[in-house]
Amino acid sequence: MRVVWLLLISFTWPVLASSAEGTRIENFSSIETLQPAWEPLNFPKIEKHTRYELVTEDGMQVVKAATSGGASGLIARVTIQPSESLVLRWRWKVSNVFEQGNARKKSGDDYPARIYVAFQFQPEKAGFFERAKRKAVEVLFGESLPGNALNYIWANTLPKGEFVPNPYTEKTVMIAVNSGATNVGEWVTVERDIVADYRKAFGEAPPPIVGIAIMSDSDNTGETATAWYGDIQLNQ
Template identity: 70%
Template sequence: MGTTPRYALWLLLTVAGLASPNLLAQEQALPAFSKMTSLADGWEPLEFPNIEQHSRYELVSESGSQVVKAQTSGGASGLITRLNINPEGSLILSWRWKVSNVFDKGNAREKSGDDYPARIYVAFEFQPSKAGFFERAKRKTVEMLFGEELPGNALNYIWANTLPEGEFITNPYTDKTVMVAVSSGSERAGEWVSIERDIIADYREAFGENPPPIRGIAIMSDSDNTGEQATAWYGDITLTFAKNLAKPD
């Protein structure tokens, strides 16, 4: 497993089991941080082998609203929620977040700088019909070893260091994950920033095709590569689903 990207396999294995029979309504919020009595209310810890130092997540009151506070100091871990959504038309992911600082050593183009004070990870179902022989064989081996079906591509919405806002780049560890800089730099550190992204449009730009079903969403603040420190706050994350309506004759 020496060639496995940094804890990416464990993240994929964890998200792979996150399937729910519930279908997405016209508008649906993920388990709302603002209404939780515990982080276990719809979200689960995401921890990685060989990384003993974890980021800390807790519910706190911030400006009159309950949010998740994340603190990372040379470690990595996240929170994930279960989804099984077949995206059609337009699927808008909305959230707000705040960070104390960006990482001086952060660099989305390099493995050594692949850390972010805040990120949201969207994992999609694997499509074997579009994979080559060696990709299918590799995944089959993993499934036999771990008893899990691996999902496929992923989008990472990140608060970057110097990567310009709006830029898409392939993750330095795996071409199955594309990083999207939705916030960047320290100019707005310390204030809440609201984000809206069309997941379907972003997937098309990142991978050149329509997306398969979404299997899970995670939040993560990590600093195990850079060894730096940061605090982030995550507000409620909402999905708004709208089909394309036919125009009247």
């Protein structure tokens, strides 16, 4: 089991139950329950999970995420081919940032709020060993792993607008869209051009998007935070 865990962690992607994919993201403001539109996103060897629930906050139905020394997320499975521009827009609010948070170190790779954009794996651009590892996971779990990913984060000290590789894998690039205690406790609206960000992060046009996830995690720092996520929208 340890070998399987190492394979999964090397891609920083959890085991997911299979489900139908779509071309749109269900709004938190209009759904009655989180599932099936938003699936749990749980990681091997991390037993303590973040708690997600639909709540009314400031007159709008949103998702509240409470994390305390654990990690998990919610994912919407999609299949979307980006065109020349694809704008991701959302709003969020956090109770605090993590004092030990550091996007450049594994020990500080925690965020009170993040949006995870996963892209389709491109086997023609991968080496033999990587393809073999992915095939092993697929055979064992019946789950195809994605390829590159963008993580839009509410960072602690990483300057706003900074792009850095994830400390666990260069296949995931962290982008600080908020940083520090400025705007803590306030709703913040964020807009990002996914195509432009992918080109800057990986030097090429993006493949299809296969998942959009939210995650509040604190398993590395052991700290506590609450985040609120409003509707997440994609506009070509």
